[in-house]
Amino acid sequence: xxxxxxxxxxxxxxxxxxxxxxxxxxxxxxxxxxxxxxxxxxxxxxxxxxxxxxxxxxxxxxxxxxxxxxxxxxxxxxxxxxxxxxxxxxxxxxxxxxxxxxxxxxxxxxxxxxxxxxxxxxxxxxxxxxxxxxxxxxxxxxxxxxxxxxxxxxxxxxxxxxxxxxxxxxxxxxxxxxxxxxxxxxxxxxxxxxxxxxxxxxxxxxxxxxxxxxxxxxxxxxxxxxxxxxxxxxxxxxxxxxxxxxxxxxxxxxxxx
Amino acid sequence: xxxxxxxxxxxxxxxxxxxxxxxxxxxxxxxxxxxxxxxxxxxxxxxxxxxxxxxxxxxxxxxxxxxxxxxxxxxxxxxxxxxxxxxxxxxxxxxxxxxxxxxxxxxxxxxxxxxxxxxxxxxxxxxxxxxxxxxxxxxxxxxxxxxxxxxxxxxxxxxxxxxxxxxxxxxxxxxxxxxxxxxxxxxxxxxxxxxxxxxxxxxxxxxxxxxxxxxxxxxxxxxxxxxxxxxxxxxxxxxxxxxxxxxxxxx
Numbered sequence: 001x002x003x004x005x006x007x008x009x010x011x012x013x014x015x016x017x018x019x020x021x022x023x024x025x026x027x028x029x030x031x032x033x034x035x036x037x038x039x040x041x042x043x044x045x046x047x048x049x050x051x052x053x054x055x056x057x058x059x060x061x062x063x064x065x066x067x068x069x070x071x072x073x074x075x076x077x078x079x080x081x082x083x084x085x086x087x088x089x090x091x092x093x094x095x096x097x098x099x100x101x102x103x104x105x106x107x108x109x110x111x112x113x114x115x116x117x118x119x120x121x122x123x124x125x126x127x128x129x130x131x132x133x134x135x136x137x138x139x140x141x142x143x144x145x146x147x148x149x150x151x152x153x154x155x156x157x158x159x160x161x162x163x164x165x166x167x168x169x170x171x172x173x174x175x176x177x178x179x180x181x182x183x184x185x186x187x188x189x190x191x192x193x194x195x196x197x198x199x200x201x202x203x204x205x206x207x208x209x210x211x212x213x214x215x216x217x218x219x220x221x222x223x224x225x226x227x228x229x230x231x232x233x234x235x236x237x238x239x240x241x242x243x244x245x246x247x248x249x250x251x252x253x254x255x256x257x
Numbered sequence: 258x259x260x261x262x263x264x265x266x267x268x269x270x271x272x273x274x275x276x277x278x279x280x281x282x283x284x285x286x287x288x289x290x291x292x293x294x295x296x297x298x299x300x301x302x303x304x305x306x307x308x309x310x311x312x313x314x315x316x317x318x319x320x321x322x323x324x325x326x327x328x329x330x331x332x333x334x335x336x337x338x339x340x341x342x343x344x345x346x347x348x349x350x351x352x353x354x355x356x357x358x359x360x361x362x363x364x365x366x367x368x369x370x371x372x373x374x375x376x377x378x379x380x381x382x383x384x385x386x387x388x389x390x391x392x393x394x395x396x397x398x399x400x401x402x403x404x405x406x407x408x409x410x411x412x413x414x415x416x417x418x419x420x421x422x423x424x425x426x427x428x429x430x431x432x433x434x435x436x437x438x439x440x441x442x443x444x445x446x447x448x449x450x451x452x453x454x455x456x457x458x459x460x461x462x463x464x465x466x467x468x469x470x471x472x473x474x475x476x477x478x479x480x481x482x483x484x485x486x487x488x489x490x491x492x493x494x495x496x497x498x499x500x501x502x503x504x505x506x507x508x
Contacts, residue, residue: 025328032329118349126308127346130339131360131408132332138363 005119017135022214025136026144033137035145043146047108049257054103055154056161062095063087063162067169083174084181085188087166092193093200096159098245101204104147104154105237109212114235116216117226124216135217144209151205152198159197195251203248204241211237258384259284259416259448260305265314267300271391274300278314281306284415287442287449289459289480291494292469293317298452299420301469305450306338306418307331318416336360339409343421345401347393347408353380353390357407379407383437403437410441417441419451420471423458435461456495460484 071083116139119125125135163185170176212233219229265278274297282288292298303309304316307323307485317324323334347356355362355405358372367375373389380386383403393401402422409417422438423431435458442449443463453459459466460480468483468491476483476491484495492498 028329122349123342123344123346124348126303127340127342127348129328129331130306131306131363132336133363134328134332175468223294 008110018209018218019214022140022217023210026140026210029134029137029141033058033134033141035141036138039138039142039225040145040149043142044150046111047104048144048150051104051107051150051154054107055100055158058099059091059096059158059161060165062090062099062158063164063166064169066090066095067166068174071174080176081181081184081190083170083176084163084166084185088163088189089184089193091159091162091166092189093196094245096162097155097197097201097204097239100151100155100158101201101208101241102238104151104205105208105212105241106234108147109208109233109237110230112209112212113216113219114226114230117219117229120217120219121221121223121226140209140213140217143213144206147205147209148202150206151201155197155201156194159194163175165185182257191242191253192256196249196256198251200245201246207240207244208237245246259286259319260450261315261317262305263315263317265301265304266312267297267304267309268312273472275304275311278469278472278474280467280474280477282448282450284448285446286465287463288451289463289468290450290452290463290467290469291454291456291459291483293494294454296469297472298454298469302418302420302450302452306335306340324403337415338418339412339414339416339422340418341402341405341409341422342398342423345393345405347396347401347404351393352389353385353391353393353396353404356393356404357411359408360412375411375489376407379411380404382440383407384433389496392419397430399426399433402426402430402434406437406441408430410445410447413445414447416448416450419449419453419462421453421455422451422462423453423455431458434458456484456497 067087071080072084074080074082074086097148116125119139127138128135128138167178167182170181171178215233215236217227219225260282262278262280265275266273267275271350278301290298300309304311305318307326311324314324316324318334318337321334323331326334348359351359354373354376354424357376361372361375362366366375376389380388383406385400385403385407388396388400388404393404396404419438422434426434438449438451439462441447451459451460451462463480466476466478466480466483467474470490476488478486483491486495488490
């Protein structure tokens with residue numbers, strides 16, 4: 001193995017180890033230190049309220065395009081009434097959690113990594129430590145808790161808006177029998193579908209929070225370092241969401257159905 | 258002995274920055290650590306407050322060795338310290354009042370009106386009364402340093418560390434910081450350790466100077482002894498005399 005390859009492997013495992021230590025510190029902080037709920041609420045406002053436009057547009061247009069595309073395919077085989085059921089199942093278990101996760105990773109993950117990265121390069125995190133405040137208690141835990149609480153709400157909103165928008169497209173643009181199709185949708189959407197989505201989104205929220213905080217706290221020096229940490233936070237959390245989504249789908253369908 | 262450093266070693270990759278540093282500081286002493294830029298002064302200072310972990314050696318604060326402590330144990334020890342950073346390191350998102358009263362507010366033991374009173378008192382001491390609601394971005398470099406100093410002393414620590422307190426300031430702002438540091442030492446009777454390469458500042462704010470050279474304490478003398486020293490290394494540093502550059506090296 002070349003020196004460069006060895007270095008890459010060492011860096012990768014080193015990063016993984018430091019990430020695991022951060023998770024341990026977060027767990028220890030949750031057990032030992034009472035979270036400052038005012039900070040958690042502020043972060044929830046930043047994550048939840050400020051992400052509204054992104055989540056609304058993503059949810060609505062995903063539902064609308066999925067409805068139109070499903071209808072065009074089903075119409076050929078005279079299965080128009082399955083359109084909303086497909087939209088509902090796909091939005092609840094896959095598209096809602098994944099697309100909301102990716103959008104939040106882009107908007108909130110980048111902002112968290114940039115903020116903590118800037119604090120690190122300007123020695124504000126060292127200053128925090130000298131003032132007897134643990135960075136994990138003060139900076140990481142409120143953000144991760146807020147992500148855990150805000151992500152299911154954002155995902156539920158995205159799913160509801162997607163199905164609602166799909167219903168409007170089906171009824172007013174595609175001319176589907178509204179009452180019959182709605183009944184079919186309720187019939188074929190199992191409680192396990194939204195439950196799967198909520199379990200996934202909980203995990204995606206923690207992935208985004210931990211990856212973004214880790215990248216910010218371990219940001220290399222200088223403006224370039226902050227830029228790199230921000231990019232890596234978005235890329236790594238998006239990749240983690242996409243990969244973990246496959247395994248969660250397999251696992252949850254095996255366990256719950 | 259309040260601070261006792263024994264055989265402290267630290268390397269970054271192949272670069273050995275501290276190579277067996279030994280010194281002790283008594284309670285209430287005002288000490289300056291001098292040495293060339295990049296010589297490990299700030300690294301040494303950060304070891305004293307546990308911001309960096311040594312590769313080898315011991316750092317005793319009030320008899321407690323902090324070298325092997327984890328971050329949560331260190332938080333208790335750090336309550337004894339105040340630190341002024343080179344760039345002040347004020348929290349961007351908090352105003353002056355919240356920056357200065359950060360530790361008192363976070364501890365939750367002092368009532369809010371008492372915190373406000375103590376913040377106002379220390380801001381008056383440093384000549385920045387009425388700036389409580391200003392954000393760090395609205396302050397000049399000298400004002401930021403003074404707010405950083407206020408934040409470091411408002412909770413009455415036993416030891417105050419200063420990392421390059423006058424770097425990047427004009428001579429008048431630098432003099433006002435030196436005056437404030439002297440005032441803090443005289444009025445609050447704290448142990449004071451300043452890292453600097455500004456010899457004028459070192460003489461003004463300390464009663465004892467440690468010179469760091471090639472990762473070790475090269476000299477441990479009073480300011481007058483340092484300024485009058487005939488030792489070539491000390492003499493060159495104090496008087497700012499660089500190694501001669503031959504004409505051929507430019508060509």
